[in-house]
Amino acid sequence: REKVEMTKEQRALMKAIVDAYNRHQIPQDVAKKLLQEQYSAEENFLLLTEMATSQVQVLVEFTKNIPGFLSLDREDQIALLKGSTVEAMFLRSAQVFSRKMPNGHTVVLEERIRKSGIPDEFMTPMFNFYKSIGELHMVQEEQAILTAITILMPDRPYVKDHQAVERLQETMLNVLRKLCVLQHPQEQQYFARLLGRLTELRTLSHYHAEMLTSWKMNDHKFTPLLCEIWDVQ
Numbered sequence: 001r002e003k004v005e006m007t008k009e010q011r012a013l014m015k016a017i018v019d020a021y022n023r024h025q026i027p028q029d030v031a032k033k034l035l036q037e038q039y040s041a042e043e044n045f046l047l048l049t050e051m052a053t054s055q056v057q058v059l060v061e062f063t064k065n066i067p068g069f070l071s072l073d074r075e076d077q078i079a080l081l082k083g084s085t086v087e088a089m090f091l092r093s094a095q096v097f098s099r100k101m102p103n104g105h106t107v108v109l110e111e112r113i114r115k116s117g118i119p120d121e122f123m124t125p126m127f128n129f130y131k132s133i134g135e136l137h138m139v140q141e142e143q144a145i146l147t148a149i150t151i152l153m154p155d156r157p158y159v160k161d162h163q164a165v166e167r168l169q170e171t172m173l174n175v176l177r178k179l180c181v182l183q184h185p186q187e188q189q190y191f192a193r194l195l196g197r198l199t200e201l202r203t204l205s206h207y208h209a210e211m212l213t214s215w216k217m218n219d220h221k222f223t224p225l226l227c228e229i230w231d232v233q
């Protein structure tokens with residue numbers, strides 16, 4: 001098989017993305033709160049609201065550091081962010097969930113998430129996704145670039161300059177393809193499996209939209225930022 005090499009530009013691009021990804025992390029104390037003591041379903045819901053809100057802020061900062069993103073049309077930048085926050089949030093959640101935690105923490109975390117007012121029919125697909133991401137044992141470069149690829153999805157609603165976004169995403173896909181070959185030489189289809197997760201993410205975001213309506217019914221409160229980004233009144 002031919003020797004796969006990353007070009008200088010691709011290595012620089014990957015470094016920029018990974019540095020941005022590592023710079024913009026959720027404050028660990030928020031995640032720790034979820035693990036601390038036993039809370040009520042309402043309190044767990046509030047914690048998740050707090051975590052999701054800080055994740056959106058982290059995501060905006062990360063996105064601004066994706067080379068080329070700020071040169072896109074301003075309205076397209078907003079359309080890409082609005083269209084990808086739920087998927088990026090589930091991707092980040094899966095990565096946090098499948099991270100090596102002191103034993104018992106994962107169980108506690110799952111229990112807290114299950115007891116937070118989220119409809120049961122949503123739990124199964126959500127935890128299946130977390131596990132399917134965990135099984136991939138992604139390195140952090142792959143996590144960072146996969147998140148960038150999710151954000152730079154040209155077919156999000158209201159994107160005008162489809163081509164410009166496609167060009168940026170293609171650059172990222174080329175880096176990810178080489179990275180997968182270099183990091184997982186034994187698994188021919190690893191890159192394809194990674195992209196398959198993006199399809200699973202879309203399904204989750206449809207579930208999420210339905211969940212939002214049911215939450216609105218039981219007058220669950222969200223933060224102004226989540227209301228803005230998720231078009232919740």
Ligand SMILES: CC(C)NC(=O)n1c(-c2ccccc2)cc2c1CN(S(=O)(=O)c1cccs1)CC2
Pocket residue numbers: 026031034045048049050051052055089092093094096097109113118208
């Ligand atoms: C890491 C952050 C981004 N994850 C997070 O906030 N989680 C996590 C989660 C997963 C693994 C580890 C730690 C936390 C599970 C869920 C959410 C948020 N959503 S939400 O955005 O729909 C929501 C917002 C408000 C009420 S419900 C519900 C499900």
